[in-house]
Amino acid sequence: MSVTASHRARGGAARAEPKGLTELYERNAPAAVRLAFLITSDRELAQDIAQEAFVRVAGRFHHLRMPEALDVYLRRTVVNLCNSHFRHQRVVRAAVEREASLASPVVDEPDLGLRDQLRAALRRLPARQRTAIVLHYYEDLSEEQLADAMRRSVSAARSLVSRGMETLRNVIGSEER
Amino acid sequence: MIDLDRELRALLEEDARHAPPVPEARSAIRRTRRRQLVVVAVALVSAVVLVAGAVTGVGALIRSSERRVPANPSETPTPSPTTPAPAVVSGSGLDGYAATTFPAVGSLRNVAVAPDGMIWAASGESVARFDGKTWTTYTTEDGLPRGPVYAVEVAPDGTVWAGTQRGLARLDGKTWTIVSPSVEVREVVFAPDGSVVAGFYRPPGNPSWGGVARFEGETWNTLGDVDTMPEDFLTFLAVSPVDGAVWITAGGSGFIPIGTVSRFDGKEWTAWLVNELPGHEGLPGLIPQALTVGPDGSVWVLTHKGDWTDRGTLARFDGGSWTVFSAPAGAAVDAWGAMALGPDGTVWLAGNERPAVAEYEGLLFSFDGIAWTRDRLGNEVSALEVAPDGTLWVGVDGSLVRFTPPAE
Numbered sequence: 001m002s003v004t005a006s007h008r009a010r011g012g013a014a015r016a017e018p019k020g021l022t023e024l025y026e027r028n029a030p031a032a033v034r035l036a037f038l039i040t041s042d043r044e045l046a047q048d049i050a051q052e053a054f055v056r057v058a059g060r061f062h063h064l065r066m067p068e069a070l071d072v073y074l075r076r077t078v079v080n081l082c083n084s085h086f087r088h089q090r091v092v093r094a095a096v097e098r099e100a101s102l103a104s105p106v107v108d109e110p111d112l113g114l115r116d117q118l119r120a121a122l123r124r125l126p127a128r129q130r131t132a133i134v135l136h137y138y139e140d141l142s143e144e145q146l147a148d149a150m151r152r153s154v155s156a157a158r159s160l161v162s163r164g165m166e167t168l169r170n171v172i173g174s175e176e177r
Numbered sequence: 178m179i180d181l182d183r184e185l186r187a188l189l190e191e192d193a194r195h196a197p198p199v200p201e202a203r204s205a206i207r208r209t210r211r212r213q214l215v216v217v218a219v220a221l222v223s224a225v226v227l228v229a230g231a232v233t234g235v236g237a238l239i240r241s242s243e244r245r246v247p248a249n250p251s252e253t254p255t256p257s258p259t260t261p262a263p264a265v266v267s268g269s270g271l272d273g274y275a276a277t278t279f280p281a282v283g284s285l286r287n288v289a290v291a292p293d294g295m296i297w298a299a300s301g302e303s304v305a306r307f308d309g310k311t312w313t314t315y316t317t318e319d320g321l322p323r324g325p326v327y328a329v330e331v332a333p334d335g336t337v338w339a340g341t342q343r344g345l346a347r348l349d350g351k352t353w354t355i356v357s358p359s360v361e362v363r364e365v366v367f368a369p370d371g372s373v374v375a376g377f378y379r380p381p382g383n384p385s386w387g388g389v390a391r392f393e394g395e396t397w398n399t400l401g402d403v404d405t406m407p408e409d410f411l412t413f414l415a416v417s418p419v420d421g422a423v424w425i426t427a428g429g430s431g432f433i434p435i436g437t438v439s440r441f442d443g444k445e446w447t448a449w450l451v452n453e454l455p456g457h458e459g460l461p462g463l464i465p466q467a468l469t470v471g472p473d474g475s476v477w478v479l480t481h482k483g484d485w486t487d488r489g490t491l492a493r494f495d496g497g498s499w500t501v502f503s504a505p506a507g508a509a510v511d512a513w514g515a516m517a518l519g520p521d522g523t524v525w526l527a528g529n530e531r532p533a534v535a536e537y538e539g540l541l542f543s544f545d546g547i548a549w550t551r552d553r554l555g556n557e558v559s560a561l562e563v564a565p566d567g568t569l570w571v572g573v574d575g576s577l578v579r580f581t582p583p584a585e
Contacts, residue, residue: 054205168181
């Protein structure tokens with residue numbers, strides 16, 4: 001709990017700097033950046049995705065009709081943009097791998113602590129499974145909300161989480177052994 | 178044995194703390210405005226194309242009807258509905274009021290007045306209390322769930338409740354306790370029997386739990402069959418102090434959104450499509466913008482078409498029928514503010530006007546059943562509450578403004 005001193009201001013209604021869209025941005029962008037960062041693990045990309053998502057959602061006037069729904073639309077758009085990024089990345093990676101003829105040397109993974117192992121395993125998960133896990137375990141979305149955010153059926157969303165968790169459990173299990 | 182769920186949550190929380198800073202707003206705002214201009218331009222071009230198409234189509238219909246005998250003469254189109262004439266605005270509703278502005282802890286989503294005179298507000302991802310001099314803020318460190326706080330309300334017994342993105346929280350002493358499933362709570366109200374009623378998010382197309390539920394001390398009971406609830410964003414919730422009926426509005430989504438107003442009488446839900454209400458019949462794109470129930474049980478709903486040509490419509494349900502009043506000129510654009518009733522029955526409405534894609538202009542209206550008044554307040558009005566003594570508390574431009582009524 002924090003206590004802030006207040007200053008008694010001038011009488012009459014205030015007239016401050018213009019704020020409409022800025023208020024919306026400041027209210028919703030932090031959560032969008034956090035979500036994009038957790039899904040992509042890329043700081044600059046997360047900033048770009050959050051900003052692009054805001055422009056797309058606010059630019060469609062959705063916030064004028066239903067301001068309370070803006071965060072839901074924003075979350076969906078962040079997920080979509082992350083998916084688009086991963087799709088693009090897959091194409092690029094495939095091209096690079098073809099050129100390199102899979103000649104990269106095998107590198108022993110350093111001995112990491114449990115949390116680092118888990119983090120590494122999470123990043124190695126297929127993008128959709130990682131997105132589903134972040135939405136479920138960080139955003140605390142229910143299965144229905146998860147399905148809504150990922151535009152999938154409830155059973156498909158549930159399956160993404162459970163398959164991702166199974167992989168992570170195997171990683172942790174092998175670490176424990 | 179490692180608790181993977183707990184490890185994973187801790188890991189994600191830790192990583193989220195290392196998320197990059199939010200990019201500066203300026204560039205995003207500039208791009209958003211540009212995009213909005215494009216949307217407006219596309220809409221205008223589409224409208225021109227549609228009008229041209231309609232004119233051509235009507236011409237074709239007239240020509241074809243010359244060769245055809247109508248199967249049933251009674252099927253002729255009904256005349257367009259008559260909307261109430263624009264209401265006249267006369268003067269300021271704040272004449273004689275003393276205004277004092279207090280810097281707030283951010284933009285206020287809603288404001289509630291506690292029986293002990295404390296002001297409670299939802300702001301960003303925190304709850305704030307104002308004692309007239311200082312603000313005290315509560316965050317996740319005090320037990321609030323992470324994410325935006327949508328509503329803060331104070332029960333008649335002084336208990337403070339917060340609707341958040343991750344459920345309903347109750348202030349127990351100095352910390353918050355989460356008392357519901359982790360589902361977004363948009364609104365919370367108190368029934369005459371003292372029970373707490375909350376409006377939960379119900380994802381469109383995936384309804385399993387949500388809608389409106391009553392807290393029975395330990396458990397939540399949804400009101401009526403959840404499948405009969407509108408599959409849409411619940412936007413407002415109110416309860417009648419007379420008969421305990423629960424009223425909700427749902428947003429209306431899609432290209433032409435048609436909102437709903439619904440009442441739960443203790444047994445079942447009755448729903449009205451907003452465009453079926455008197456004075457609204459057949460109108461496209463109607464979105465409930467505010468809902469409140471007066472001490473006499475009368476229900477007030479403000480609706481808006483969601484475009485800048487509409488001035489909004491105010492409707493009152495007296496238990497038997499709806500009466501429709503046109504909102505005043507200038508109430509039109511993007512009015513997504515709040516509505517509150519004064520102790521003398523005056524309806525207060527806070528809205529935001531936005532000419533084209535310029536910034537918001539905050540407006541405050543009052544309606545005494547006959548005449549409207551209008552006051553300009555600032556750049557954005559975000560919250561409004563009227564205390565039992567008639568004092569108005571308004572969230573505007575990141576500040577809290579108190580309007581004290583003149584002494585009798």
